[in-house]
Amino acid sequence: MVIKRIREPAERSETCRTAITSGLRSLGRSASAKELSVMVGLSEKEVLDHLAHIRRSSRPKEQSLTVTPAVCKVCGFVFKKRERLTRPTRCPMCKGERIAEPLFSFKMEPKVSDS
Numbered sequence: 001m002v003i004k005r006i007r008e009p010a011e012r013s014e015t016c017r018t019a020i021t022s023g024l025r026s027l028g029r030s031a032s033a034k035e036l037s038v039m040v041g042l043s044e045k046e047v048l049d050h051l052a053h054i055r056r057s058s059r060p061k062e063q064s065l066t067v068t069p070a071v072c073k074v075c076g077f078v079f080k081k082r083e084r085l086t087r088p089t090r091c092p093m094c095k096g097e098r099i100a101e102p103l104f105s106f107k108m109e110p111k112v113s114d115s
């Protein structure tokens with residue numbers, strides 16, 4: 001049996017990643033996957049897939065994607081070790097479900113003042 005692979009054209013992914021990257025850069029602050037999904041017109045899941053790819057493939061010197069980990073709003077537990085970029089549903093410490101989403105940003109180049 002032949003398993004059909006649904007392939008996303010590489011070009012399209014590239015375009016999406018560029019949109020996410022430049023959107024995030026132009027924003028100049030951290031944003032959640034939800035915000036980015038609205039900005040680039042993709043689903044939150046797609047945005048997270050692209051962000052995971054960007055994080056894997058980005059070269060430290062050029063563009064490093066910074067992930068601010070999710071935080072439990074109840075006890076303040078930080079999901080530091082979490083590899084997945086999605087928002088955790090439940091806190092392992094207090095079992096609370098009020099979790100702040102992880103935020104994404106690009107390390108900003110120090111601005112050269114031109115005054």
Ligand SMILES: [Zn+2]
Nearest residue numbers: 072075091094
């Ligand atoms: Zn908690």
